[in-house]
Amino acid sequence: MKLIKEKKSFIVIDHHFHNASSIAGGIFNPVVLKRFSIVWNASKQIERLKEVFTDFENLLHKKYIYNFPVYRIFNDEQEKKTWLKKANSHPDLIDYLSIDTEQLNNFSSIDSPIGSGEVLHTGRIDLMNLIKDFKDYLQINDLFIKEEFDFNLLKLQDNKASYKNIEADRIIFAEGFNILNNPYFKNLPIIGVKGEVLKVKTNAILPDAVVKGKEFLMPLENNEFFVGATYDRDHVNYDNTIEAKEYLTTGVKQFLKSDIEVVEQHASIRPTVVDRRPIIGEHPEFKQLVCLNGMGTRGTMLAPVMVDDLYNFLELNEPIDKEADITRFYNRF
Ligand SMILES: Cc1cc2nc3c(=O)[nH]c(=O)nc-3n(C[C@H](O)[C@H](O)[C@H](O)COP(=O)(O)OP(=O)(O)OC[C@H]3O[C@@H](n4cnc5c(N)ncnc54)[C@H](O)[C@@H]3O)c2cc1C
Incomplete structure (x- = not known):
């Protein structure tokens, strides 16, 4: 969206393997x-x-x-x-x-x-709907390639990058937890925190609000509600588990006196950082490779401001917020 607003040319490469954003509650809460x-x-x-x-x-x-x-x-x-x-x-x-x-x-x-x-x-x-609709928009406008980025086909020359038949001034890597499989940024201290969520149905009359007891209970459409989420650093994978389902339903029942029926369960991995701040900026050696990561548990609120910061750095030469600047981890490269 930032690049569209600023009238910059771009193309998105995404294999939609797993993304935390599509299953996240999308709750913004200061x-x-x-x-x-x-x-x-x-x-x-x-x-x-x-x-x-x-x-x-x-x-x-x-x-x-x-x-x-x-x-x-x-x-x-x-x-x-x-x-x-x-x-x-x-x-x-x-x-x-x-x-x-x-x-x-x-x-x-x-x-x-x-x-x-x-x-x-x-x-x-x-x-969930935003990402689906935006992807459709990008596809219709020939701005989307659905594939896994193949690092063997990346060529770096004179501050430019080329990938297959695409030439670019920069590649922005926004891969979430999968950045740990990126040969250029794999040493960043991203810690995966697995989260599982449920979609449930209930006939209870509930407020048009998020209710936070032991878990979050949030209205969706058609009497369906979002319940979440678990935080698991020990089993970092994309599998739904019976344990999480039980944990979440038990947590909701601590404050919800009505029955619930679980209709969906999802799992993904949050890209969190040791110091709880995002990581944005250029690779120390290959300036055309750029990192936009570490949105952690609060990507919905963080991403818009971090994208602005990154854009202003790359295009207007303005400094990145020190707390989010990748340079704090340059000693790991
Ligand atoms: C259960 C759960 C609940 C959450 N709830 C909330 C919430 O209510 N509010 C909130 O603010 N945050 C929430 N979060 C956190 C939020 O989801 C993250 O901060 C955010 O989604 C991170 O976004 P991202 O774009 O960095 O990563 P992702 O959303 O994971 O996206 C990464 C993308 O990169 C693509 N990709 C990766 N590697 C490659 C490759 N090699 N080639 C091609 N494509 C690739 C993937 O396919 C994916 O589309 C939640 C997270 C979880 C797991």
Whole structure:
């Protein structure tokens, strides 16, 4: 989208083997719900996210942005006290935390005896449909090659790159976890964190909001809901497991008093980084090879701003945000 907006020529190569983005909840939420702290650069990210995904809506003539609150069910009175204190006086959080803790009381199917905190300026991007529709758009416009990138066919000369019959000033590698199979960037400290999610059906009357108890429960279409997600660093693969299904359904049942029927299960791998920041910038030796990775657990919010940073660096020579700059890992090449 950035390249379309800036009128730059490009072509996307993607084999659609596995991608985290297509199964992600697409939830955008500026608050860390464990500690009630603000996410890195949250307000800038939320603002840019709305602009970028509106651009997708305008280009593809479909709705992808769903604005709704996140209700965080309190586990105990202390959590509620902490929440209210931060909602009333914490300068970074005051705009994002509501002081109304009774919002879920009208929903008899949700068990929230101590109440819940409402996070504002949150919602969901329908990434699954967006990626599918955007891929169709790229294919119709001859901008998409569906194949696995073959590194044997990559030729690097005089700050240019060629691949088969394509010549380019740069190749941007945005391969998610699979970057560890990229011979040029495989030494970056990407840590795969497997995540599994469910699509469930229930007849319960639920709010038009994400409910966060032990798990996230988020409305989709047709009385279907997203439930997620697991975090597994020990079994990093793309397989659905019975254990995750049980873990997620048990987690939901801790606060949802109605029956659920599991209709789908998906697994993928988050590309996280040791210092929890993205990795963007040029290869130290081959400047025409560029990395856009490390979106971790929050790609929906992070990617629009990181793409801007990367573009401004490559085209306008502006510095990359130090915390996301690949140069911090140059000693690994
Ligand atoms: C279960 C789960 C739930 C999540 N929920 C959320 C959420 O609610 N909100 C949020 O913000 N984030 C969420 N995330 C995190 C988010 O999904 C990631 O931050 C984001 O998807 C990473 O995007 P990416 O483009 O870097 O990688 P990916 O989405 O994995 O995309 C990489 C792409 O590169 C392609 N590729 C890789 N190697 C090659 C190759 N050699 N040749 C051709 N193509 C290749 C793949 O086919 C794929 O299309 C979740 C993640 C998981 C796993």
